[in-house]
Amino acid sequence: MSEFKGPAPTGASEIETLIHLLSRLPGLGPRSARRAALHLIKRRDSLMLPLTEALAIAAERIKPCATCNTLDTIDPCAICRDAERDTRAICVVEQVGDLWAIERTGAFKGRYHVLGGTLSALDGVGPDDLAIASLLSRVRAGGVDEVILALNATVDGQTTAHYLADRLADATVAVTRLAHGVPVGGELDYLDDGTLSAALAARRNVG
Numbered sequence: 001m002s003e004f005k006g007p008a009p010t011g012a013s014e015i016e017t018l019i020h021l022l023s024r025l026p027g028l029g030p031r032s033a034r035r036a037a038l039h040l041i042k043r044r045d046s047l048m049l050p051l052t053e054a055l056a057i058a059a060e061r062i063k064p065c066a067t068c069n070t071l072d073t074i075d076p077c078a079i080c081r082d083a084e085r086d087t088r089a090i091c092v093v094e095q096v097g098d099l100w101a102i103e104r105t106g107a108f109k110g111r112y113h114v115l116g117g118t119l120s121a122l123d124g125v126g127p128d129d130l131a132i133a134s135l136l137s138r139v140r141a142g143g144v145d146e147v148i149l150a151l152n153a154t155v156d157g158q159t160t161a162h163y164l165a166d167r168l169a170d171a172t173v174a175v176t177r178l179a180h181g182v183p184v185g186g187e188l189d190y191l192d193d194g195t196l197s198a199a200l201a202a203r204r205n206v207g
């Protein structure tokens with residue numbers, strides 16, 4: 001019971017199968033999967049059964065939005081349907097989790113486009129593996145003034161941002177990216193060299 005990496009061993013008990021499946025969730029190793037399984041078993045009515053129901057509903061109903069590729073139970077998704085949102089700005093993110101992070105800030109009221117990852121020569125991810133063609137056709141359809149490239153400040157994220165900026169160069173839209181710099185509440189002495197030099201390069205006039 002110490003190794004859960006492979007498929008569930010045949011003949012494993014139901015509890016072992018449960019632990020095995022939980023251990024495949026991100027952030028849960030075998031030890032925390034055992035704790036989670038016991039926690040679920042102890043809270044059968046208040047947690048395990050509602051979770052089972054929520055998982056069944058999610059598995060059946062959640063699918064990518066045909067327009068922006070985010071996940072929702074309706075298509076177009078709630079964000080694409082929201083008439084209060086600014087249709088002229090599209091914020092491009094790598095993953096749905098990034099969209100959720102921006103939504104939590106409440107700072108952006110436009111629409112999104114979820115790429116589903118980043119270009120990566122190492123992992124063999126090319127433009128056709130991501131929702132890039134659908135982004136380009138959304139922009140070319142018109143009615144968009146700005147495309148915000150909210151990609152991670154990683155090598156692959158920035159490679160993808162450059163690729164998209166190139167592909168969008170002939171479209172009549174402003175292509176912007178998130179600022180790189182000193183985090184709110186950050187102390188200079190604790191920043192890594194890359195963050196500090198990016199912040200210095202992106203300095204602005206005061207006032």
Ligand SMILES: [Zn+2]
Nearest residue numbers: 065068077080
């Ligand atoms: Zn959508």
